[in-house]
Amino acid sequence: MTEEHDHFHTEGCLGISRVLARIGDKWSVLIVMLLADGPRRFNEMKRMIDGISQRMLTLTLRGLERDGLVSRTVFPSIPPRVDYELTPLGHSLREPVMALGQWAQANLVGIAEAQAEFDRRSADAAAEPPLQRAAGMR
Amino acid sequence: MTEEHDHFHTEGCLGISRVLARIGDKWSVLIVMLLADGPRRFNEMKRMIDGISQRMLTLTLRGLERDGLVSRTVFPSIPPRVDYELTPLGHSLREPVMALGQWAQANLVGIAEAQAEFDRRSADAAAEPPLQRAAGMR
């Protein structure tokens, strides 16, 4: 069942990769956080996120629904109405995600600084001649 | 700077997408967890993870180094030796990641069950005729 291409101490973090594969995409977390306030309709969510295409909203909601994080309720009315809502499991995911978000905000500047310095040093390294002039290239 | 294609309550979760874009890839978390035990050499890590290609190991380490999560130390010996180590920032990331991992493990079965039922219902839906037989479904 569980493929073990990583054979160190898998016990501690086998599920992380799984979870990250699901919520690590571009929209899942945004949708979960959006649904945290309560049920939403399809186009309502589309408008609120609006960088998202209807395709990705559909696909992401399907994935979340498949994993039991989101429930889908169809009202057979005219016009049709479909509500998406966080399941208890989906709500429970909010806590660790929020923790990650708090870490992110707490360290945003630190990361930005590290990036800036890394890029600066990379630029420096690229600026100096790539050839060895140690032998006295005349 | 910060593009706002999501205009709901961005304050609460703007950094999450950033962080997920970094650690949400296939190997970053694995590497961070691996380095949690202490410094490791390049090929040593490659052997321990072993599903990974040298390319992705290099790329992932570069990304982590750029964000200040991992430090790279070169020993100019023969053969060359390079150690990778978690920075304090990298170590601090372990906590929220572990929280996510614990959530994952706590809910692995629930997710698997949800997936199984979803797939089962999808199969059912695909099996029955795609045309409406509503006129006679009493």
Add this chain to the structure above:
DNA sequence: CGGGATCCACTCTGATACTG
């Protein structure tokens, strides 16, 4: 040993058009 460079396969995402 620790990479860099290149090529290729696959996936993910978005844009567009059509359906019930």
Add this chain to the structure above:
DNA sequence: CAGTATCAGAGTGGATCCCG
């Protein structure tokens, strides 16, 4: 309104070869 279907482009990851 709430999707589905198809296509095209970008991005991601792997395999291979090469270099210091």
